[in-house]
Amino acid sequence: MxxxxxxxxxxxxxxxxxxxxxxxxxxxxxxxxxxxxxxxxxxxxxxxxxxxxxxxxxxxxxxxxxxxxxxxxxxxxxxxxxxxxxxxxxxxxxxxxCNAGAVGEYVYGEHSAENLVYIAFGSGIGGGVIEGGRLLRGWKGNFAEVGHMKVGDRFECGCGGKGHWESYCSGDNIPMVAEEVIGRKYDDTKEIFDDYHKGDREVKELLEMVCEHNAIAMSNIIDVYNPELISIGGKVALEHPEIFLEEPKEQISGNINDIPEIRKCDLKRxxxxxxxxxxxxxxxxxx
Ligand SMILES: [Zn+2]
Missing domain, CATH: 3.30.420.40 (ATPase, nucleotide binding domain)
Structure with a gap:
């Protein structure tokens, strides 16, 4: 067994x-x-x-x-x-x-809440919502596809749409955004962050745009799902919390709902x- x-x-x-x-x-x-x-x-x-x-x-x-x-x-x-x-x-x-990730953080996380949203930044962006201790699952199990929320009008998304959160801010898409915005070819997100940490001005501006769109999406999540806690996970965010957590958190404002606690997830990967x-x-x- x-x-x-x-x-x-x-x-x-x-x-x-x-x-x-x-x-x-x-x-x-x-x-x-x-x-x-x-x-x-x-x-x-x-x-x-x-x-x-x-x-x-x-x-x-x-x-x-x-x-x-x-x-x-x-x-x-x-x-x-x-x-x-x-x-x-x-x-x-x-x-x-990411629905399963929300359950993991809810059940075993050190910082849990009865109303929480888990967001994972990896090759894409996914989410899961616990409401009153219950996982919301939606039709056919497709609840909280937050990565495909429209946050702008630029950049093609892997789903065929345009301007989706994932098309601006996911690990797979940031290199494409870099090529389109600053005209540089990068093999992966890691190289972009290396330049950022070297103080490259153009890359800094690029990542400010990423932060800004993370803040827009998180603001929407706060008003739509009304969580007490937003738990942030996924490889890209865990490695670069300044762009996917700390800075966007500072930029969230003007919400009708109270701003929840926003922190790194407890169970890492x-x-x-x-x-x-x-x-x-x-x-x-x-x-
Ligand atoms: Zn999409």
């Missing part, structure tokens, strides 16, 4: 194997493309065909949670169907990865997998 929790990221996938008391047996990291291609084999090697009672999967959306399918725009296929790859592993639960574990073990019940 035991549980399997799978945090399917854009480039890396975390696979957690837990015993029947929820104790961590093993956490394995695999490249996501390898995991998708070899799902049965990878999971067979991890579980040794042990009896798994439940599997919880956290993935970027959009998704159809009931039919266990995800349709992320960055995927090289029409959709990914977990009912095929996970056949024989007991009950399968599919959740948006493990919010999603902890949330999936909470759902498997019953530490959090989905409603």
């Amino acid at each position: 035991g549980y399997l929790c799978i945090d399917l990221g854009a480039t890396k996938t975390l696979i957690g194997l837990y015993g029947d008391e929820g104790e961590e047996v093993q956490i394995t990291e695999k490249p996501t493309d390898h995991f998708i291609e070899q799902m049965e084999q990878v999971l067979g090697e991890i579980t040794h065909r042990a009896n798994i009672e439940k599997v919880a999967v956290g993935s970027a959306g959009p998704m159809d949670e009931e039919n266990l399918r995800v349709f992320p725009p960055n995927l090289d296929m029409d959709y990914l169907d977990f009912s095929e790859g996970l056949e024989g592993y007991g009950e399968i639960i599919l959740l948006n990865d 493990r919010s999603t997998i902890y949330g999936l574990r909470a759902i498997c073990t019953g530490d959090h019940e989905l409603q």
Whole structure:
């Protein structure tokens, strides 16, 4: 008996194997493309065909949670169907990865709140909302796709839209914004932040624009979801809190709702997998 929790990221996938008391047996990291291609084999090697009672999967959306399918725009296929790859592993639960992250922070975070919004800045931007202790899930499991909120009228988003928060401020998009705004080619966000820390004036102005759009989006989140706590996670934000947390926090103003506490998440890169574990073990019940 035991549980399997799978945090399917854009480039890396975390696979957690837990015993029947929820104790961590093993956490394995695999490249996501390898995991998708070899799902049965990878999971067979991890579980040794042990009896798994439940599997919880956290993935970027959009998704159809009931039919266990995800349709992320960055995927090289029409959709990914977990009912095929996970056949024989007991009950399968599919959740948006940032919705699961909100559950992780709510249940196990040191700084929790009954009304919280979790936001993760990675290759994209995702969110999850706990309202009165309950995860809001929406139609087909697609609640709080905050990354696709319109915050401006520039830059193409991976979803095909324009001016979305993600198109201004996500790890994958900041290099494209840099090329368009200051005409420089960067391979990744890290190189941009290296220039920023060297005091490059153009890069500083570019990142001021990122801060400003983070503040616009967070202001919208405060007025729409009315949280007591905004918990910020994801690799990009955890590495550069000044651009994704501290400075935007200073710029939030003019809201009808009270400004909540805004802070780094407590579980670092493990919010999603902890949330999936909470759902498997019953530490959090989905409603
Ligand atoms: Zn979009």
